[in-house]
Amino acid sequence: MVKRADGSLELEIMQILWVSPAPISPNEVRERLAGHLAYTSVATVLTRLCDKNQVKRKMVGRSYLYVASVSREDWYSQRMNAILNETKNHRELLAGFVGKLSKRDRKDLQQILGEEQ
Numbered sequence: 001m002v003k004r005a006d007g008s009l010e011l012e013i014m015q016i017l018w019v020s021p022a023p024i025s026p027n028e029v030r031e032r033l034a035g036h037l038a039y040t041s042v043a044t045v046l047t048r049l050c051d052k053n054q055v056k057r058k059m060v061g062r063s064y065l066y067v068a069s070v071s072r073e074d075w076y077s078q079r080m081n082a083i084l085n086e087t088k089n090h091r092e093l094l095a096g097f098v099g100k101l102s103k104r105d106r107k108d109l110q111q112i113l114g115e116e117q
Contacts, residue, residue, distance in 0.1 A: 009041075010048070013042070013046065014049070014068060017029070017067060022067075023058065023060075023065035023066055023067040024066060024067075025063055025064070025066070026043040026046055026064070027042075029042050029046065030042045046064075046066050049066075053069060054068070054070050054075060054078075055068055055069055056068075056069040
């Protein structure tokens with residue numbers, strides 16, 4: 001069995017939900033995941049994503065169906081903010097991030113920051 005990095009299973013599940021045209025069951029998610037996971041593992045991650053308000057579920061019959069409740073962009077934005085909050089030196093982290101941006105992305109960032117003033 002391949003060990004996944006922290007948060008990577010959540011991302012894989014979110015990617016499945018983002019492209020699904022309709023709410024899907026944990027078993028459908030499990031079938032679309034790469035690798036062999038237990039149903040309970042997938043259901044546990046889906047429940048955690050619900051607790052984080054990133055996924056919504058509704059009871060249909062005797063089981064839940066799941067759908068993403070945040071967009072891909074909002075999800076990544078939340079992740080970036082969580083990473084920022086993991087360090088005390090926000091300036092250094094931001095400087096390192098901005099230093100790795102392409103010219104186009106820097107220009108977009110400057111424009112966004114200019115619009116907020």
